Amino acid sequence: MLDTLIAGLLRGNVYALGAVGISLVFGVMNVVNFAQFSFFGLGAMLAWFFIVRLGMSFWLALPLVLVVCAALGLVINLAVVRPLARFLPLAAMLSTYAVSQILDNASQLAFGAQFRVFPAVLPTTNLRIGAMRFGTSDLVMLGITAAVMIGMTLFLKYGKLGRGIRATAQDAEAALQVGIPVARVQHVSFVVASALGGLAGVFFSIYIGVVNPTSGLNIGMTAFVAATLGGLGSLVGAVIGGFLLGTLEAFGIYLFGDTARQIIVFVVLLLVLIIRPGGLLGRVPLLSTEPLTGTFLGKGRPFRIPRWGWIAGAVVIAVLVPIFGNRYVLTTGTQVLVYAIIAAGFTVTAGQAGVVALGQAGPIAIGAYASAVLTLVVHLPFWVALPLSGLVAAIVASVLASPIWGVRGHYISIATLGLGVAIVAVIQLVYPNGVYGIPVPSIGGIALNTPLAYYLIDVVVLILTLVVTGRIRRSHLGRVISAVGSDEVAALAAGVRVRDYKALAFAISAFFAGVGGSLLAHQYTYIDTSIFTMLMSLLVVTIVILGGVSLPYGAVVGSIVLIGAMELLRFTPELRIIVYGLVLILVVRFRPGGVLVRNA
Amino acid sequence: MIRPARIAPIAALAITVTAALAGCSLAGDGGTPSDAASDGSTVYFGVSSATTGDYAEYGKQFKEAFDLAVEEVNADGGIDGHPVALKYEDSQSDPKQSVTVAQKFVDDPQVILAFGDYSSSASIPASPIYTAGKLVQYGYNNSNPDFTAKGSEYQWSTAITTDANYTWTADYIKDQGVDSVGVAYLNTSDWGIPAYNAFKAEADKIGLTITDAEGVDATSDDYRPSLTKAVAGDPDAFVEIGYGPDASKIVTQLRAIGYDGTFYGGQDEESFNTNPDAEGSIIGSEFVADSTDPAVQAFVSAFTKKYPDETGVTLFEAGAYDALHVAVEAAKVGGITRAGILEGFQKLKDVPSLVYGTITFDPTTRRVASPKLTPTILTDGKWAEYQG
Numbered sequence: 001m002l003d004t005l006i007a008g009l010l011r012g013n014v015y016a017l018g019a020v021g022i023s024l025v026f027g028v029m030n031v032v033n034f035a036q037f038s039f040f041g042l043g044a045m046l047a048w049f050f051i052v053r054l055g056m057s058f059w060l061a062l063p064l065v066l067v068v069c070a071a072l073g074l075v076i077n078l079a080v081v082r083p084l085a086r087f088l089p090l091a092a093m094l095s096t097y098a099v100s101q102i103l104d105n106a107s108q109l110a111f112g113a114q115f116r117v118f119p120a121v122l123p124t125t126n127l128r129i130g131a132m133r134f135g136t137s138d139l140v141m142l143g144i145t146a147a148v149m150i151g152m153t154l155f156l157k158y159g160k161l162g163r164g165i166r167a168t169a170q171d172a173e174a175a176l177q178v179g180i181p182v183a184r185v186q187h188v189s190f191v192v193a194s195a196l197g198g199l200a201g202v203f204f205s206i207y208i209g210v211v212n213p214t215s216g217l218n219i220g221m222t223a224f225v226a227a228t229l230g231g232l233g234s235l236v237g238a239v240i241g242g243f244l245l246g247t248l249e250a251f252g253i254y255l256f257g258d259t260a261r262q263i264i265v266f267v268v269l270l271l272v273l274i275i276r277p278g279g280l281l282g283r284v285p286l287l288s289t290e291p292l293t294g295t296f297l298g299k300g301r302p303f304r305i306p307r308w309g310w311i312a313g314a315v316v317i318a319v320l321v322p323i324f325g326n327r328y329v330l331t332t333g334t335q336v337l338v339y340a341i342i343a344a345g346f347t348v349t350a351g352q353a354g355v356v357a358l359g360q361a362g363p364i365a366i367g368a369y370a371s372a373v374l375t376l377v378v379h380l381p382f383w384v385a386l387p388l389s390g391l392v393a394a395i396v397a398s399v400l401a402s403p404i405w406g407v408r409g410h411y412i413s414i415a416t417l418g419l420g421v422a423i424v425a426v427i428q429l430v431y432p433n434g435v436y437g438i439p440v441p442s443i444g445g446i447a448l449n450t451p452l453a454y455y456l457i458d459v460v461v462l463i464l465t466l467v468v469t470g471r472i473r474r475s476h477l478g479r480v481i482s483a484v485g486s487d488e489v490a491a492l493a494a495g496v497r498v499r500d501y502k503a504l505a506f507a508i509s510a511f512f513a514g515v516g517g518s519l520l521a522h523q524y525t526y527i528d529t530s531i532f533t534m535l536m537s538l539l540v541v542t543i544v545i546l547g548g549v550s551l552p553y554g555a556v557v558g559s560i561v562l563i564g565a566m567e568l569l570r571f572t573p574e575l576r577i578i579v580y581g582l583v584l585i586l587v588v589r590f591r592p593g594g595v596l597v598r599n600a
Numbered sequence: 601m602i603r604p605a606r607i608a609p610i611a612a613l614a615i616t617v618t619a620a621l622a623g624c625s626l627a628g629d630g631g632t633p634s635d636a637a638s639d640g641s642t643v644y645f646g647v648s649s650a651t652t653g654d655y656a657e658y659g660k661q662f663k664e665a666f667d668l669a670v671e672e673v674n675a676d677g678g679i680d681g682h683p684v685a686l687k688y689e690d691s692q693s694d695p696k697q698s699v700t701v702a703q704k705f706v707d708d709p710q711v712i713l714a715f716g717d718y719s720s721s722a723s724i725p726a727s728p729i730y731t732a733g734k735l736v737q738y739g740y741n742n743s744n745p746d747f748t749a750k751g752s753e754y755q756w757s758t759a760i761t762t763d764a765n766y767t768w769t770a771d772y773i774k775d776q777g778v779d780s781v782g783v784a785y786l787n788t789s790d791w792g793i794p795a796y797n798a799f800k801a802e803a804d805k806i807g808l809t810i811t812d813a814e815g816v817d818a819t820s821d822d823y824r825p826s827l828t829k830a831v832a833g834d835p836d837a838f839v840e841i842g843y844g845p846d847a848s849k850i851v852t853q854l855r856a857i858g859y860d861g862t863f864y865g866g867q868d869e870e871s872f873n874t875n876p877d878a879e880g881s882i883i884g885s886e887f888v889a890d891s892t893d894p895a896v897q898a899f900v901s902a903f904t905k906k907y908p909d910e911t912g913v914t915l916f917e918a919g920a921y922d923a924l925h926v927a928v929e930a931a932k933v934g935g936i937t938r939a940g941i942l943e944g945f946q947k948l949k950d951v952p953s954l955v956y957g958t959i960t961f962d963p964t965t966r967r968v969a970s971p972k973l974t975p976t977i978l979t980d981g982k983w984a985e986y987q988g
Contacts, residue, residue, distance in 0.1 A: 003857065007824035105652060113656035115845035115871035125856050133856045208821045209852040210845050210871045214654055218819040253825035259787045259815040331703035331729070335696050434721070434789040436750045440728070449728065451703060524695055524725030526750075528789035531695055531721060567700060573651045573690045 002130050004254045005247065010138055012246020014204045017145050018223030019230065019238035020152065021196035027169035027233035028189045029085050032410065035076055035096040036197050037224075038103035039069050040216025043198025044118070044205040045111045051119050058121035065202060066195040072103075073194025077187055080585060084592055085186075090356065091592035094545045095585050097538060102581035107213035109574065115212040118205040141203045145239070148196065152235055165189055169233055221534070225269050228414045231282020240280060262425045266418030273407045273415055302551050302597050317556075318459050322452060330451035334523060336563045337458035338516050341465045343543040343555035345512020348469060350541070351550025352478065353505035354485030356413045359420020360513050360540040362400075365427055365532035367393040367514025368521040372435045375522075382441040386461075386518050393514025397423070398507040405499040416506075417537065424532045434528030438521050454523050461519065462556070465512055469552040472508065481505050482550075513540075546587065548594025557595055561587070643682045643936045645927055646689065646705035648716035648726070653692035655718050658916060662741070663688065665917035666715075668906055669924035679931045684924075687711060693718045695725040702726035706733030712938050713738055713927050715920075720744040720790035727751050736930075736942050740923035741916075744790055748966045756945050756966045758923060758959060760886055762795035764970040766841065768884050770802035772975060773864055776988065778837045780809040781864075782830040784823065784850055785841035787815035795841045811835040818846060824853050831859045840865025844872040852877045866978065868914040873981050882986055884973035886955045887915040890984060891974075896954055918954045926951050926959055 018040065025033050043065050050061035076099055084092035122137035155162035164185045167175040176182045197220075204219055205211040222245065230241025245268065252264035272280065305313075321333055342364060349355050371389035374380045380388070400423065404415045440449035441457060448457065472478040483491045484501045492498050521527050543562050547554025565583060569576045587595060647666060650659040666686055674683045687708070691698040698717045705714045706729055713736045717723040723739050724747060730737035731752040738756050739747050745761040773781060783799070786792030796813065803810055811833030814826040827850065831838065838854060840847050844867035851863050855877045863881045866872040868889075872881075889900050889912065899921060900913050927941070929951045934944025945966075950958040956971040977986035 003828050004825055007822070007828070007857075010824075011822045108652070108656060113654075113660065115657070115848070115869070117848065117871055117874045120876070124852075128858070133858060204821070208849055209875060209877075210848045212657070212845070212871075215821070219821060250825040254829055257814055257829075258817050258820055258823060258826040261817055261820055326707055328700065328704045328707045332700045335700060428787065428789070432787075432789060432793045434724070434746075436724070436746060449732065451729075524699070525728050526721075526724040528721050530719075530788055530790060531725075563696075566697065570689065573688065576690060577652050 004250050006129055006134065008247035008250030009243060010134060010207065010246070011250065012226075012243035013138070013141055013145055014200060014207060014219065014242075015223045015226040015246050016239045016242025017141070017148070017196065017200040017203065018220060019227035019242045020148060020235055021193035021200070022220075022224050022227040023230070023232055023235055023238040024152075024165075024189050024196075025193045026227065026410070028165055028172070028186055029081065029089075029092075030172075030410075031081060031085050031089050031096065032093045032413065033081070033096045033193075034093070035081075035099040035103060036193060037217050037220025038100040038107075039073070039194050039197030040201035040204060040220050040223075041211070041213050042072075042103055042107050042216070043069055043201030044211040044215065045107050045116075045213050046198070047202045047205065048116050048118055048211060049111060051121065052116070058119075062199075062202060065198050069198030070191045070195040073191045073197075074187060076194075077190040080589075081190070082183070082186060084588065088592045090545055090549065091588050094542060095588050097542065098581040098584035098588070101584075102578050104214050104217075105577040105581075109578075111213060113212060115210045115215075118209055118211050120206075122206060124206065124209075137203070137206045141207070144199070144203070148199075149235065149239055156235070161185060161188055222265060225265055225414065225418065228279055228411060229269055229272050231279030232410060234279070234281040237279055237281030244280075259429060260425070263422050266422040269418050270404060270415060273411055274403050277407045277411060279411070302548055302554070302594075305553070305596075313553075313556075314463075318463070322455060322459075325455075327451040330455045332564065332567050334451065334454045334458050334519075336559045337455070337462050338519050338523075339539065339543060339563055340556040340559035341458070341462050341519070342513050342516035343540050343547070343559055344462070344465050344469055344552040345516075346509045346540055346544050347550055347552045347555055348472060348478075348481065349502075349505045349509040350544050351548075352473065352481045352485050353502050354488075355416070355502055355506065356541065357416035357420075357506065357509070358413050358541060359416045359418065359423070359537050360509070361532040361534065361537040362420035362423030363393040363397040363510035363513035364517035364520070364536065364540075365424050365529065366396050366510075367517030368527050368532070369427055369431065369435070369517075370514065371518035371521050372438045372527060375439050376435070376437070382439065382522055386515060389518040390511040390515040393517065394507045394511040397510035397513075398503055401506055402503060405502050417534070420537050421534060424529050427532075428529040431529075434526055435521075436526050438525045438527065440525060441522055454519075458519060461515060465515075466552050466556075469508075469512075473552070477504075485550075542584075546584075546595060548597040551594065551596055554594055554596045561595070640681055640683075642685050642710075643679050643712060643931060644685055644687055644708075644710040645924075646687050646701075646708070646711045646714035646716075648689055648691045648698055648701045648705070648714060648722075649718050650693045651688065651690035653694070655693045658718055658741075659690075661914070661916040662718075662920040664907055664910070665903070665920035666924050668903055669921045671906075672902070673924070673928050679928055679936055682936060684928060691717050691722055693722040695722050698722040698726040699729055702729040702737075703733075706730065706735050711735065712931065712936060713941050715740055715923060715927070720747055721788075723747055724750070724790070727755055730754050734942075735938055736945060738923060738927060740919055744794060745967075746794070751966075753966070754942065756961065758926060758953075758956070758968050759919065760955075760971055760973075761967065762791065763798040765884065765973070766795050766799035767802040768970075768973045769839070769864065770799050770808055771806065772884060772973075773837060773839065774803075774806050774808045776837075776862075778808070778862070780811050780833070780835040781837050781839045782811050782833065782835040783813040783839045783841065784816050784826065784830055785813060786843070786846060787817055792841060799839070799841060809835075816842070816846070816850070818842075821849060822853070823850050824857055827854050827859070828857055831857070831861075835861065837862040837864060843867060844869030847881075848872045848875045848878060851875065851881065868912065868983055870911060873912065873978060873983070878978055879980075881978045882988070883976055883983075885915065885976045885983065886971045886973060887918040888974055888976055888983060888985055889913045890982070893954075895952060899954055915955070922953045922955055922959070925953070 046065045050056045080095045124135035124137045125133040126135050164180040168185045226241040226245045227238045230237025367389040370392035371385045374385040407415050440447050543558035547558030689701040691701045705711045715738050731754045742757050743759045743762045748755050785796035812830045814830045847866040848871045866881045903913050930941050930944030934940035946963050949960050953959045975986040976983040
């Protein structure tokens, strides 16, 4: 018991340090900063490089790591985040995702992809309580967390800039009006957060013992959950959240096993958010509009696509590509189309209802597994299983998501992210083995398993998806959902049951996600849970944001650009992801509302 | 208001991507099949692997060994006078990309065989495409038995199956006089769970007690709570079924919670070998770099000469090196066409191998009879044969 408690406090310490940086940026800029996660891995790799390759002492390497991370943080904020964060937090979030891709891959090119043994700069096992050993490193880390906390608290309370940070976090516009240099405040916050990210990365590596450039993502994610748990924007909350999550995780793993870890993390998060929608110490957002979308829905207007545009698009996708495209183009096309279907359905949630749900891999996985079971066990034909699996995804995902619709603001994004991860983790518990031999679509005994057949099936489903989502947008129902997304308070005042409509929008999106999952399953003929990753969820969100968050047809363009570009960049295999990230940043920079949305 | 001019750039972007994709691949079709048959023309094999992403580390190891083997084969006259070359495509071991890579290879008439992918969750979704294209998919690293068992006549593999590997491991541990073990296994459908099931089946059969088995998540970093539970029954030894980096974390944390029994696990990887806590770990290996076998010695010295920066030569390199030679031999036997190389695989006999000594496929399972595993122990950061 004592052992588990100590293990929990040790890991909680790492989360706490990471969570403080995340909460800080969140407070002043209102941006989900994915780049922050990369700083964990980058800080760790830099420290490894300085100490092992350059032979520096730890106490020289540590400040150097902080300086490099801080400088990089400033550059990123200047070049990418700040120009977008003021009007379009959603676009800023997308850019930080691109930045994190670039950072991870640059780090991989510079340091190599392999895991490295992190030097034992501080003893990690020289002390013990009971059977549990711990080390000077843990005490130093604990001390640094405490020092950072005390320092930050004093700075925020008495420092001029610190008070500026607090004011900006409360109301950036008001802060600007009373003469607080908001730009500088944001730069400082970003720099401090980046340095803290690097610091947490270093200590995390000492604690874990091995490190590679992408090892920051998961610890970053958990630290982010810890920050949310404590209440975004609250530094004390971040620390409490970190320790609480670490301890609960440790006991949960002891009771249910590591396979249940992600479920435990997100169940804890969901429970806390249901009871306290603003996190433990956070304020419940007063304005209930979704800060990521609600405020900017009106800012950009979609380009009106003339009739010839629709016809030309349809002809290219449904006629020219099938006739002139070879099988490689068609196979790439099937991936593009399936993601377009999933993303087009997702616009109902993300665009209309204004809920940027981050866990679409969950309903996709439900659809894929439902379809596999329906065809393999119940022996239904693919054509029946396809819509049914959408239905199953919609029902299951809605039931699971039902408690979270009272949660608001960014919290709902994190909650849905958690939901997606937890769904996949539960499926893994139910189906520990992969599912093989999922039947291919067929008509009258003729297998439709050529790239052309898959492509055409996907085209038909996509057209149906666009017709349905288009009809929904124009219907009374669609307008009510849009009203919820545009101004929740007004909708509520007009008697709209906001929660129910958000849930309905999510169900509609989950239906199309499930259909997409089914299409993937029958094309791959094999599925296992490692296919439905968080990156899959992020890809869906990225596609939607790129195309224009409320435009179903924008999802098609987003999908062509994002999945097609990955294929086009094959000429430069090593730099593929970096170039991809740069392209993404440029697109977002010049078309922040989406490529099909006119700039405000 | 209709403003077509404003839409033009966006429409152009989408169309350019589509058209460029079409263009690229149409260009790829330029090579005519007759090229392959003409005298002295180059024979191409495709390699679908991870150049970027989480598995890039392994992709690099494979590439180095493949390139070395190709150099040697070509210096030796290639395949009956035809030089060999590889076409690499990055899949990130992501099924979304491995299927398009598969189609790319299938559509490229120059490619007569494809290696890969790295992980089974990327290889198996690509299998139907290779089968439809009648292109041999050589999963040289696919230890999941279902890659071939549930695949078609076009899926072949020389990787030792998880079944064979962990059945051996259970037997060996029992032979060492160990009666009870705690286990941590990687909780993945395509590798860890089948491997653990094989271990458990054999352990039950021979009376090796598993005091507790904990599935661990590859994305976790702190395994202490799981490990505390896994060793609560005070087992004689500990077995880890997973990869090198995870094993490295687990062995360190196992020692940190005060468990001192023998650690059976880990892999020949830098992340594990240089970890001081890993000293004394024991695994069964198909490849020992300091073996006295002259073929192994020749390979290791050639490899370290070509890649002086690499600190170790592991099973990953040896397996890829073997695989390239197997493919070349198959082409020599059956001919440098897709149908020919398939026939070659069916007929191959006694191809010299670093890992197996010689390789002969069982044409029904499309696998090799299990190689001899050598118990190895990690001492001073190096694996050496263990005579325990």
